[in-house]
Amino acid sequence: MRGQTLLNNPFLNKGTAFTLAERRELGLTGLLPATVQTIDEQAEQAYNQYQTKPTDLDKRLFLSQLFNENRTLFYYLVDQHVADFMPVVYDPTIADSIENYSALFINPQNAAFLDINHPEDIAATLENAADGRDIRLMVVTDAEGILGIGDWGVQGVDIAVGKLMVYTAAAGIDPATVLPVSIDAGTNRQTLLADPLYLGNRHQRIVGDQYDAFIDTFVTTAQQKFPDMYLHFEDFGRATATKILNKYKDNWPTFNDDIQGTGIVVTSAVLGALAITHENIQDQIYLTYGAGSAGTGIANRVMAEFMQQGMSETDARRRFYMVDKQGLLFDDDPTLTPEQKPFARQRNEFEHPEALTNLLAVVKAVKPTVLVGTSTNPGSFTKEVVETMTANATYPKIFPLSNPTKLHEAMPNDIINWSNGHALVATGVPVEPLTINGITYEIGQANNMLVYPGLGLGTIVAKAKILSDGMISAAAHALGGMVDVSVAGAPVLPPVSRLAEMSERVAIAVAQAAVAEGLNQVDLPDIPAAVHAAQWSPKY
Ligand SMILES: NC(=O)c1ccc[n+]([C@@H]2O[C@H](COP(=O)([O-])OP(=O)(O)OC[C@H]3O[C@@H](n4cnc5c(N)ncnc54)[C@H](O)[C@@H]3O)[C@@H](O)[C@H]2O)c1
Ligand SMILES: O=C(O)C[C@H](O)C(=O)O
Numbered sequence: 001m002r003g004q005t006l007l008n009n010p011f012l013n014k015g016t017a018f019t020l021a022e023r024r025e026l027g028l029t030g031l032l033p034a035t036v037q038t039i040d041e042q043a044e045q046a047y048n049q050y051q052t053k054p055t056d057l058d059k060r061l062f063l064s065q066l067f068n069e070n071r072t073l074f075y076y077l078v079d080q081h082v083a084d085f086m087p088v089v090y091d092p093t094i095a096d097s098i099e100n101y102s103a104l105f106i107n108p109q110n111a112a113f114l115d116i117n118h119p120e121d122i123a124a125t126l127e128n129a130a131d132g133r134d135i136r137l138m139v140v141t142d143a144e145g146i147l148g149i150g151d152w153g154v155q156g157v158d159i160a161v162g163k164l165m166v167y168t169a170a171a172g173i174d175p176a177t178v179l180p181v182s183i184d185a186g187t188n189r190q191t192l193l194a195d196p197l198y199l200g201n202r203h204q205r206i207v208g209d210q211y212d213a214f215i216d217t218f219v220t221t222a223q224q225k226f227p228d229m230y231l232h233f234e235d236f237g238r239a240t241a242t243k244i245l246n247k248y249k250d251n252w253p254t255f256n257d258d259i260q261g262t263g264i265v266v267t268s269a270v271l272g273a274l275a276i277t278h279e280n281i282q283d284q285i286y287l288t289y290g291a292g293s294a295g296t297g298i299a300n301r302v303m304a305e306f307m308q309q310g311m312s313e314t315d316a317r318r319r320f321y322m323v324d325k326q327g328l329l330f331d332d333d334p335t336l337t338p339e340q341k342p343f344a345r346q347r348n349e350f351e352h353p354e355a356l357t358n359l360l361a362v363v364k365a366v367k368p369t370v371l372v373g374t375s376t377n378p379g380s381f382t383k384e385v386v387e388t389m390t391a392n393a394t395y396p397k398i399f400p401l402s403n404p405t406k407l408h409e410a411m412p413n414d415i416i417n418w419s420n421g422h423a424l425v426a427t428g429v430p431v432e433p434l435t436i437n438g439i440t441y442e443i444g445q446a447n448n449m450l451v452y453p454g455l456g457l458g459t460i461v462a463k464a465k466i467l468s469d470g471m472i473s474a475a476a477h478a479l480g481g482m483v484d485v486s487v488a489g490a491p492v493l494p495p496v497s498r499l500a501e502m503s504e505r506v507a508i509a510v511a512q513a514a515v516a517e518g519l520n521q522v523d524l525p526d527i528p529a530a531v532h533a534a535q536w537s538p539k540y
């Protein structure tokens with residue numbers, strides 16, 4: 001590749017860092033200003049510009065432009081500022097990008113745009129988007145359930161691009177080996193359908209057989225074209241997410257981040273909290289608030305941990321309760337989803353089951369020690385809810401996980417104040433440390449970003465046939481030992497500033513589990529070395 005084409009290729013472009021010799025050799029003579037810069041000089045110049053941007057969305061747009069032009073420099077800069085950049089590149093600012101995607105569009109960012117009306121174009125689309133690159137990782141979304149903000153049609157492609165940015169920043173996945181994929185199945189959001197500048201298919205979501213067949217053609221075509229690929233599903237709707245995962249997970253390395261990634265990170269957070277409080281998992285009573293993809297996925301993973309620590313399934317299940325819009329879930333409810341059913345309770349377990357139609361009533365009745373919010377219902381962990389939990393549990397673990405920030409069930413300072421400092425808190429998006437009564441509370445970020453990059457890297461390094469339950473469990477345990485239990489106010493999860501270290505630990509644990517189960521398709525005599533060697537780093 002030479003000349004203008006090379007300058008316009010973000011995977012190969014070095015901009016002003018092309019040396020004079022390279023400029024002569026590659027047909028770049030006269031295409032750049034005379035000064036040859038080092039990557040550090042480029043990064044400094046870019047960071048200065050970044051700092052002039054007034055809002056986080058402006059900052060994100062600036063970084064996206066850099067990403068579009070020069071991936072190496074983008075990741076070099078991200079590496080220097082990882083904890084500061086994550087909330088800008090990723091959640092919560094990514095939600096603003098998605099909501100304004102059509103209006104702000106300037107570049108398709110090397111994504112593959114699949115159109116549900118044209119299944120015959122799937123193969124060509126994947127080929128065009130890959131452009132000869134060997135794709136090892138795809139993040140695909142149909143954007144029916146973006147974060148907690150719902151259906152955003154084609155605009156949801158940004159979540160696939162953003163998750164992949166985190167894969168590289170955290171785990172060193174080579175950006176030339178990844179592909180973000182949008183499945184444009186239409187949208188049910190009226191404002192998009194009515195927006196003359198909306199860039200996606202202008203019709204209601206296609207569901208049912210046509211949708212299922214499209215997904216199947218996509219998955220099988222992608223597998224044929226890229227036989228070493230790990231397939232990450234993101235932000236599908238509650239009705240399709242588990243169905244799709246179950247269809248493919250036993251014969252291909254398939255991952256659903258909302259179900260499995262969140263399950264892992266919350267299990268780690270629970271284990272971290274128990275390490276701090278010296279409690280046993282078997283004594284916990286677990287309440288899900290918002291029993292959708294994430295809520296049920298997390299409960300399944302935490303329950304698996306109860307069982308792994310010696311409890312029978314029946315005993316473990318007795319300690320789990322779920323609340324959704326209708327209140328506590330009961331087994332006579334015809335609207336239960338297949339994922340909710342196993343967690344539904346019987347009315348005769350309670351004196352006044354008819355009263356259990358709101359969170360507070362349920363908290364009073366079941367006395368949870370762990371409360372996890374994945375409801376998209378902001379402010380729902382009220383003072384009374386937190387006070388009631390605190391009255392019944394020495395150390396309530398309260399995790400408001402709904403994203404973005406505006407949807408959090410409660411903010412950490414309130415939870416800590418209302419619980420007189422007894423609650424252990426983790427949130428979906430980053431929050432600043434808080435000082436209350438002389439104790440500084442670091443708030444762990446229970447976001448799947450802490451684990452999905454390492455999970456993917458470990459699976460890819462092992463070329464594992466599938467992503468097994470054992471590999472997932474290994475990931476959940478990998479962050480243990482990184483939580484400092486000796487400090488008052490310590491977070492239940494390691495800080496995002498240690499993202500690279502966490503990702504490497506997770507990757508090693510996952511690859512080890514794959515080997516232990518005989519799922520690896522390459523020999524791995526030295527797993528840590530293999531994981532280390534597989535990581536791309538941003539340099540010219
Ligand atoms: N922190 C993380 O890593 C992480 C990961 C995944 C999802 N999430 C967040 O969790 C939330 C849910 O995501 P999801 O993928 O499970 O979506 P989902 O649509 O599958 O589930 C949401 C559930 O909440 C229920 N709900 C809605 N309003 C409610 C109310 N008023 N009271 C009780 N329940 C209510 C819905 O009926 C549904 O069952 C989102 O905000 C998302 O950002 C966070
Ligand atoms: O994207 C995130 O920040 C986490 C999670 O996958 C979500 O859907 O909220």
Ligand SMILES: [Mn+2]
Pocket residue numbers: 147234235257258
């Ligand atoms: Mn998600």
